[in-house]
Amino acid sequence: QKEVEQNSGPLSVPEGAIASLNCTYSDRGSQSFFWYRQYSGKSPELIMSIYSNGDKEDGRFTAQLNKASQYVSLLIRDSQPSDSATYLCAVNPSGGSYIPTFGRGTSLIVHP
Amino acid sequence: GAVVSQHPSRVICKSGTSVKIECRSLDFQATTMFWYRQFPKQSLMLMATSNEGSKATYEQGVEKDKFLINHASLTLSTLTVTSAHPEDSSFYICSACSREGQETQYFGPGTRLLVL
Numbered sequence: 001q002k003e004v005e006q007n008s009g010p011l012s013v014p015e016g017a018i019a020s021l022n023c024t025y026s027d028r029g030s031q032s033f034f035w036y037r038q039y040s041g042k043s044p045e046l047i048m049s050i051y052s053n054g055d056k057e058d059g060r061f062t063a064q065l066n067k068a069s070q071y072v073s074l075l076i077r078d079s080q081p082s083d084s085a086t087y088l089c090a091v092n093p094s095g096g097s098y099i100p101t102f103g104r105g106t107s108l109i110v111h112p
Numbered sequence: 113g114a115v116v117s118q119h120p121s122r123v124i125c126k127s128g129t130s131v132k133i134e135c136r137s138l139d140f141q142a143t144t145m146f147w148y149r150q151f152p153k154q155s156l157m158l159m160a161t162s163n164e165g166s167k168a169t170y171e172q173g174v175e176k177d178k179f180l181i182n183h184a185s186l187t188l189s190t191l192t193v194t195s196a197h198p199e200d201s202s203f204y205i206c207s208a209c210s211r212e213g214q215e216t217q218y219f220g221p222g223t224r225l226l227v228l
Binding site: 032034036041042043044045046049088090092098099100102103104105 | 144146155156158161203205209215216217218219220221222
């Protein structure tokens with residue numbers, strides 16, 4: 001059973017702070033990792049993908065991947081109340097399948 | 113790019129009726145489309161995977177005769193909930209992968225189904 005684990009939260013941070021969201025996965029051979037944002041009542045929206053160890057930055061978002069430790073994280077700098085949402089981690093399994101395993105998501109609350 | 117639409121966005125129907133939900137990739141050809149269901153405050157649950165021109169692959173516990181999936185073209189997949197019952201009320205979301213970027217799923221806006 002390939003698993004993706006996330007702390008359900010809620011993670012509460014003040015406006016302007018850095019929000020750090022973490023995800024661990026069980027399939028050591030996984031190569032593709034994704035972060036989605038889902039606002040309440042809406043469908044998931046792709047924020048970032050990452051395939052190589054290290055950091056990948058896009059605006060206020062930074063994804064970090066460590067395959068040896070089997071974790072992927074998402075940092076949100078200068079958090080805004082509009083960032084309040086559930087963040088889903090998705091991992092494509094090894095073996096060539098494009099059917100990702102989603103974590104349950106972490107609820108982020110950015111308070112003014 | 114990579115826009116996926118769904119129609120209708122919201123549907124209310126009587127118990128026993130069938131409801132068809134359309135999922136379209138607007139600016140790319142989707143070799144694979146996925147159908148998910150999400151109950152309130154719960155995680156996404158994959159129902160089935162469909163590839164253009166072939167039968168859908170259903171996840172364990174999902175009744176293929178109740179949830180009919182047709183992926184007739186590279187831009188359109190449909191999900192029909194047959195003989196809907198109140199317990200089928202949920203948020204149904206499709207996603208699609210393109211030929212070029214098969215690793216990445218792009219989600220449609222979802223369809224909220226309420227069965228009375």
